[in-house]
Amino acid sequence: xxxxxxxxxxxxxxxxxxxxxxxxxxxxxxxxxxxxxxxxxxxxxxxxxxxxxxxxxxxxxxxxxxxxxxxxxxxxxxxxxxxxxxxxxxxxxxxxxxxxxxxxxxxxxxxx
Amino acid sequence: xxxxxxxxxxxxxxxxxxxxxxxxxxxxxxxxxxxxxxxxxxxxxxxxxxxxxxxxxxxxxxxxxxxxxxxxxxxxxxxxxxxxxxxxxxxxxxxxxxxxxxxxxxxxxxxxx
Numbered sequence: 001x002x003x004x005x006x007x008x009x010x011x012x013x014x015x016x017x018x019x020x021x022x023x024x025x026x027x028x029x030x031x032x033x034x035x036x037x038x039x040x041x042x043x044x045x046x047x048x049x050x051x052x053x054x055x056x057x058x059x060x061x062x063x064x065x066x067x068x069x070x071x072x073x074x075x076x077x078x079x080x081x082x083x084x085x086x087x088x089x090x091x092x093x094x095x096x097x098x099x100x101x102x103x104x105x106x107x108x109x110x111x112x
Numbered sequence: 113x114x115x116x117x118x119x120x121x122x123x124x125x126x127x128x129x130x131x132x133x134x135x136x137x138x139x140x141x142x143x144x145x146x147x148x149x150x151x152x153x154x155x156x157x158x159x160x161x162x163x164x165x166x167x168x169x170x171x172x173x174x175x176x177x178x179x180x181x182x183x184x185x186x187x188x189x190x191x192x193x194x195x196x197x198x199x200x201x202x203x204x205x206x207x208x209x210x211x212x213x214x215x216x217x218x219x220x221x222x223x224x225x
Contacts, residue, residue, distance in 0.1 A: 032211045043114065043202050043216025044155070087155070098168035098209065102154040 004088050004103035011109045018075045020106050022088030025069045033064060033071045036087045038105070044087060047073065083110045115139040116217035118203050124223045127193060133220045135186040135203030143209045144186040146178060147202040149219070155202070161186060162209045193224045 005023040012018045024033070032051050036044035048055055050062045050071070061074040075082060085107050091100035116137045125131050137144065146158040160168035161180040175197075177189040186203055200221050204214040 034211075041218070043116070043204070043219055044214075045114070045216070046213040049211060049213070089155075092211070098157070098160045098170075100157045102156075104152075104154050 004090055004101060006086075006088050006103045006106045008104070009107040009109070011111060012078055013111050014079055015077050018078050018082075018108060018110075020073045020075075020086055020088075020108070021070060022073070022103060023070045024088070024090045027068050027090050028092070030092045031090045032092060033062065033068075034089050034091075035060070035062065035073045036089070036102075038085045038087065047086075078108075078110045080110050080112060082108065084108060114215045114217065116203060116205055116215050118201075118217040118220050120220060121218065122221045122223075124225065125190070125193065126225050127195070129193075130189070130191040132190065133188040133201055133203075133222075135188075135217055137184055137186075137203075137205040137215070137217075139205060139207075139215060141205040141207050141215070142183055143206045144180060144183075145204040145206075145214065146186065146188055147204065147216075149200040149202060151199075159188075160209065167209065190222075193222075195224050198222055198224045 034049040035047040037047050038044040048060045048062045050064050052064050055062045063072045085105040087102050087105045089102040119134045142163050144161045148156045157170055158172045159178045164180045175192050179187040200219040202219045203217045206214045
C-alpha cells in the first residue's frame with residue numbers, strides 16, 4: 001500500500017501561490033493521486049485528481065512527475081478562506097483493490 | 113451542502129450501548145463509504161459499498177456493523193465500543209467505485225465513555 005508523506009503545516013500570505021508536495025514512493029500502477037480540502041467540523045471536499053503529468057481545474061493544478069513518486073498541489077493566489085487542511089491520497093477503488101490511503105494532511109494557514 | 117447528510121451530528125455512548133449512525137445521499141450515486149477520522153491520524157477507509165453490496169471491509173472490528181438497505185442510505189451499527197473508538201465518522205458517496213470525486217457528509221462526532 002502506498003503511504004503518503006506531506007509537510008505538517010505551511011504558512012502563506014494572501015495573493016501568493018502555494019505549492020504543497022506529497023511523497024508516495026510506493027505508489028502502485030493503478031493508483032490515482034487525489035487531493036482533498038477539509039475545514040473544521042466539515043467533511044473533506046474534493047480538489048483535484050490525476051494519474052500522471054499535469055492536471056488543472058478552476059481551483060488548482062496538480063503536477064505529477066514521470067516516476068509518480070511524488071505530486072504537487074498548486075493553489076494560485078490563495079485567500080484567507082483557503083486556510084484549511086489539505087490531504088493527499090493515493091489509491092484505487094476498483095474491483096479487487098479498494099484501497100485509499102490518506103496522508104496526515106498539511107495545515108495551511110493563509111495570513112493577511 | 114454536499115448532498116450527503118449524516119445523523120446524529122454528535123453522539124455520546126457508553127461501552128455497553130448499541131447505537132446507529134445514519135447517512136443519506138441525495139446525489140443518485142451508486143457507491144457509499146464509511147471513514148474514521150481520529151485526532152492526529154489520517155482518515156481511514158472502513159467500508160465500501162457498491163450497488164448496495166459490501167465490497168470492502170478494511171479489517172474493521174466486528175463491533176462496527178455496516179448496513180446498506182438501498183443505494184441512498186448507509187448505516188453504521190455500533191455495539192460494545194471502546195473509548196479508543198471515539199472519533200469523527202464520515203460518510204461519503206460517489207457515482208461509482210473507481211476513480212472520481214467522493215462527496216463527504218459533515219460527519220458524526222462519536223464519544224465513547
